[in-house]
Amino acid sequence: MDGIHDLGGVQGFGKVPHTKNSLTYKPIFHEDWEHLAYSLLFLAADHMKQFSVDELRHAIERMGARHYFGASYYDRIVIGTATLLVEQGVISKEELDACLGEDFQLARGYSSPGRPAPPERPPxxxxxxxxxREEFVAGHIRMPAYVRGKEGKILHRTSVKWPFPDTIGHGDKSAQMQSTYHVEFDVKDLWGSAADDGTVVVDLFEGYLDRVAVAVKDGDIPSKQAAKPAKETALA
Structure with a gap:
């Protein structure tokens, strides 16, 4: 789905403040309680095996617009984790309300069962x-809307594979394992001629991509030998 967090290219937010932080390390947590949000997440997802990280992402995406934009980053993690624990029956909404002393607002319920990955193809x-792929998918997906239908170039393929997000994000443990790719896009191809020059690299699952046929000129013969180095360095 076009997630509430998927804001690449959206107008009306003004200039995004950005500073390069390559030489110094800033604190990860800005409030004393924020580390507890991460602790709760990993306790539930890893130790208790109650859900996957993609299920958490989907839970956060299921928050209403006012709820989402009114919450901080770590607030959203707590809300997403609490929502999944209630849905799994680990804790009740009444217990959360009692702990908070007021209504604990959870994310909305599922609106889609998810989908399987496309059939496997050569990498x-x-x-x-x-x-x-030019796809409008209901439910969780990790394909940014601003690259949908756009062409790019493969820079790297991961040697490790992960569960297809559109499946595992809905709690379906049968998700196909897939590689992800670093795909480079020209900025003007994404946002038009008014954009600055440059490129953007996006990590994308294999199931979101289709190969673009390369036109062969008259007299040209594709060379298997020429393609060999690319194959050898694909997992570098």
């Missing part, structure tokens, strides 16, 4: 031109 190689 993409470094240098391949790919196009992001």
């Amino acid at each position: 993409f190689e470094i240098g391949d031109r790919v196009k992001v």
Whole structure:
């Protein structure tokens, strides 16, 4: 779905303040309670095995607009975790209300069962031109809307595979394991001629991509030998 967090290219937010922080390390937590949000998340997801990280992402996406924008980053983690624990029957809404002393507002319920990954295909190689699928998916998806339908170039393929988000994000443990790719896009292809020059690299699951056929000129013969180095460095 077009998630509430998916704001790339959205107008009306003004200039995004940004500072380069490559030489210094800033505190991860800004309030004393914030580390407890992460502790609660990993206790429930890892130790108790109650849900996956993609299920948490989906729970946060299920928050209403006012609820989401009125909450801080770590507030959203607490709300998403609490929502999933209630849905799993680990804790009740009444117990949460009693602890808070008022109504504990949870995320909304599921609106979609999710979907399986597309059938497996040969992997993409470094240098391949790919196009992001033009898909409008109900429920959880980790394909940013601003790259939907756009063409880019493969820079890297991971050697490790992860569960397909559109499946596992809905609690379906049968999710197909997939590689992800670093895909480079031209900024002007994403946001038009008024954008600055440059490129954007987006990590995308294999199931979100299709190969772009490369036109062969008359007299050109594709060389298997020429393609060999790209194959050898695909997992570098």
